[in-house]
Every structure is written in structure tokens, then in C-alpha cells.
Amino acid sequence: MKTKMVKKNRILILGVLLVIVSSCNQYHDKRYDVQETIVVESKIDDISDNESYKEVIENGFKGVYTAPLSTFSIDVDRASYSNIRRMINNGQRVPEDAVKIEEMINYFKYDYKLPIDEHPLAIHAEEGSTPWNKETKLIKIGLKGKEIPAQDMLASNLVFLIDVSGSMSQQNKLPLLKKAFGLLVAKLRKEDKVSIVVYAGAAGVVLEATSGDNKEKIMSAFDTLTAGGGTAGGEGIELAYKIAENNFIRNGNNRVILATDGDFNIGMNSDKEMGELIKEKRETGVFLTCMGFGMGNYKDSKLETLADLGNGNHAYVDTMQEAQKIFGLEFGGTLFAIAKDVKIQIEFNPKKIKAYRLIGYENRILKDEDFIDDTKDAGELGSGHTVTALYEIIPVGVKSKYYKEMSDLKYTKKVIKDSDELFTVKLRYKNPKENQSNKLEYVYLGDKEEEESIDFKFAASVAWFGMKLRGSEYIQYQNLEDIVDLAKNNKGKDEQGYRAEFIRLMNSYKGIR
Incomplete structure (x- = not known):
């Protein structure tokens, strides 16, 4: 009887020891899993530092009298916006050079009329106030490519x-x-x-x-x-x-x-x-x-x-x-290009505009002489694509801390043509299978009576948020709530919900700044 009790006690003690060992092993396994997780996360953090972006130096204001032309290649890429979205959704800091404002603006479609003549694209323009700076004005220039039906592709x-x-x-x-x-x-x-x-x-x-x-x-x-x-x-x-x-x-x-x-x-x-x-x-x-x-x-x-x-x-x-x-x-x-090597050149009227700056497109700037040089490469436009560019301008007679006045030139006489035109958009493009460019022009007179469109205000909100992400020196008003409100109040039809997503994205950004 005593022997049986000893055996039972030994079995009981052995069972307890097994439970303890098992628990220790489970604890060890859990601790190991935690350590492994930490290592993996550390690797992810290290890898994230290995992403590379081309340096972007923000465009500044240029005087119209000495530099009346602004020339650049179109950009239909949208990679920057979805990449920024990925970072914000993951709670990551957004590197300044990952922010390409033109790609953010062009992620969204705008209501531009289709071309009605022999050209595969049409030019549109609009002006209005700048939401981040009361001293300046905004100009929106848009291109709309013709749409090729699926059966005709x-x-x-x-x-x-x-x-x-x-x-x-x-x-x-x-x-x-x-x-x-x-x-x-x-x-x-x-x-x-x-x-x-x-x-x-x-x-x-x-x-x-x-x-x-x-x-x-x-x-x-x-x-x-x-x-x-x-x-x-x-x-x-x-x-x-x-x-x-x-x-x-x-x-x-x-x-x-x-x-x-x-x-x-x-x-x-x-x-x-x-x-x-x-x-x-x-x-x-x-x-x-x-x-x-x-x-x-x-x-x-x-x-x-x-x-x-x-x-x-x-x-x-x-x-x-x-x-x-x-x-x-x-x-x-x-996948289907309707025009290639598309270049835009804006000529501003010095009677109306003192200075201008192109918002974004820093990696797309061309020399003025490149505009008429058909050997110079530029962007392609796809079927139904829209391209939007924003200029911030300082009207004549307005002083701004963002632009330093220049002294008069000694050897060049300042002669300004008497014209009420605000600016002229010149455009060159090649048909996809050709190597000689075609040209068209669009003169903008300005219309102070016309109310700013919903698209104008929404595009401005996207540019404003992009500048905030970049820490732009040109923003006078920094309040993120104002940017969100501007986008929210000008969401428009938003059939696919992309604009609503942008608003949610800005709200998410509040938590990781």
C-alpha cells in the first residue's frame, strides 16, 4: 500500500514537473516569438530607409518682365499619390522628396470638355483665389485627351x-x-x-x-x-x-x-x-x-x-x-497613347502679372528653347487622360514677401504691349507614330465675373496638402482643418469615391504628424 502511494506521488510530482516544463517551454516559445517579431519589424524599418526618391527643389517665383515664358513637359504619372497613401495608411512619415504635387493633382479627374477639332487634345484655363495666401492668385490650366472607344483601340x-x-x-x-x-x-x-x-x-x-x-x-x-x-x-x-x-x-x-x-x-x-x-x-x-x-x-x-x-x-x-x-x-x-512629347509653354502678360511660380513639375521643367526642338523628349498623353497644372501668380501692383523686386535694366528698354490678355498657352505634341510636332495656342483673357469651379477648388486643396507635406515655404495658412474643409466642400460628384478617400487620408495624417 505504502509502495503504491509512493508510486502515485512520484507520478503526480512527475506530472506537475511536466506541466511546469511545458509551461516554461510555452513561455519560452512566446518570448521567442516576440523577439522574432521585434527582429522582423526592425528589418522592415531598416528596409524602409532604403527607398529612394529623386530630389525635388520647389519652384520659386519668377519675374514676368525678365522671364515671361514657363516651359515644361506634361506629367500623367500618379505614382506619388498612391505611394503617399500607402505611407499614411501605414502610419509612416512621408519623405519630402516622395511628394510630387503634380502627380497628386493629376491623380484625380477633372471635368474638361473633349477636343472638337483635328487635334487629339484640348486646352482649358481658369483663375481664382489662392486659399493658402491672400496676396496671390491661382491659375489652373487643363488638358483633355480624346477618348478612344474600346472597339476602336x-x-x-x-x-x-x-x-x-x-x-x-x-x-x-x-x-x-x-x-x-x-x-x-x-x-x-x-x-x-x-x-x-x-x-x-x-x-x-x-x-x-x-x-x-x-x-x-x-x-x-x-x-x-x-x-x-x-x-x-x-x-x-x-x-x-x-x-x-x-x-x-x-x-x-x-x-x-x-x-x-x-x-x-x-x-x-x-x-x-x-x-x-x-x-x-x-x-x-x-x-x-x-x-x-x-x-x-x-x-x-x-x-x-x-x-x-x-x-x-x-x-x-x-x-x-x-x-x-x-x-x-x-x-x-x-496603355493607349494619343500623343507623345507633349510640351506646354505659358507666356504671361507683364501688364497683368508681376511674378509666377509653377506648382510641382520640378522634374519636368524644360528650357524655353526646348519647346520648338523636336529632338527633346517630353511626356505622353493617353486616351481620355486629363493633365492639370497650377500656377500661383502675383498680380501687378501687389507686394509679396515671396518675391523680391528687381531694379530696372540699364540697356534694355521696358516696353509692354497694351493688351488685356492674361496669358497665352502654347502647346506642342507629336502623333504617336510621327516625329514632327504639331502646335496649338490658347489665349486666356480672364473673367473676373466667373465663379471658381468645384474642380478648381478641389485641385487647390490637393496642391495645398501637397505643399504642407513638403513643408513648403510658400504657405501662409497652415491649418490642416482648412484644407480638409476646402476638399470636403468641393468633392463634387465623386462617382468612384477617390475624393472622399483623399479627405479620409488627410484626417488620418492628423494622427501621425
């Missing part, structure tokens, strides 16, 4: 160039990319053809040119893609353009669509090297679209450079909602 030869390197393994990179491209594939027709090229340590062809109506085969090729290895971006681009040239459709839409986080680390990888390659390849008549994915090591500067030099556009995909916008709602604008 040219046959497409598309080469998907997909980054499958190790850095693309995260859920918001290659997995999101596959789903996003599925939206594009769904819109392809029998006359369209698709090839898929991938690159990691080396580049290779995953799918030879396949008819757009064979969607199952195309999507099956996407399903086979996995991430791993280095990033031989230059080699991938070479191969993609070769495939595009081999399947070139004369009088068609020939385009390489590059999808990556931009982290090229094998072979040629500098912005300059990649830029030279793309400049050479654009002579083939193949256009380029760059799609950015993911966070941490996102290389915005590289993708912007490639898109600019490749007669193309640049977008950043942070969600499936953004993919739907790019490949669904704006399918034609994303």
Missing part, C-alpha cells in the same frame, strides 16, 4: 516584364502583381497578344506571344511565377524589348509593361545606365509603362526615369483598388 503587342527576384516575395509585391495583371488580361481581345518575360539572377521568357483570348494560358503562366534570387533588371529590359520587336504590330500599340519594386542590383543598375538603355530602345517605336509595387526598397527614382525616357507612364500599385483604377477604369489612358 489598336491591336496591342504587350510584353509583361516581371521582376521575380527575392525582394518581390512579400504579399504586396509579386502576389499583388499577379492579381493586378489579371484585371488587365481580362480586357484583352483576340487581336491582342501577350508575352511574359521574367528576371531575377537572369532573364528568361515564361510565355511566348499568346493571343489575348487565350486568357487561361496567360494566367497559368502567371501562376508559375515565384520570387527568388538577385535582380538583373538591365538584362530583363533588353530581352523584353527584343520580344516586343519580334512581335511588332505595324500601326499597332506596342508596349513593354515593367512591374517591379525597382531594386536592380545585377548588371547595369544606375539611373544613368538604365536611362541610356531606354533612350536607345524607344527608337524602336515600343512604349514603356512602369508599375511600382511594395515598400521598403521601392526605387521611385529609377522607375520615374525609365518611364520618362521610354515614352511612357509610371504608376504605383499599393492595393487592388489602385490596380482596378489603372487597369480597369483607366485602361485606355494607361
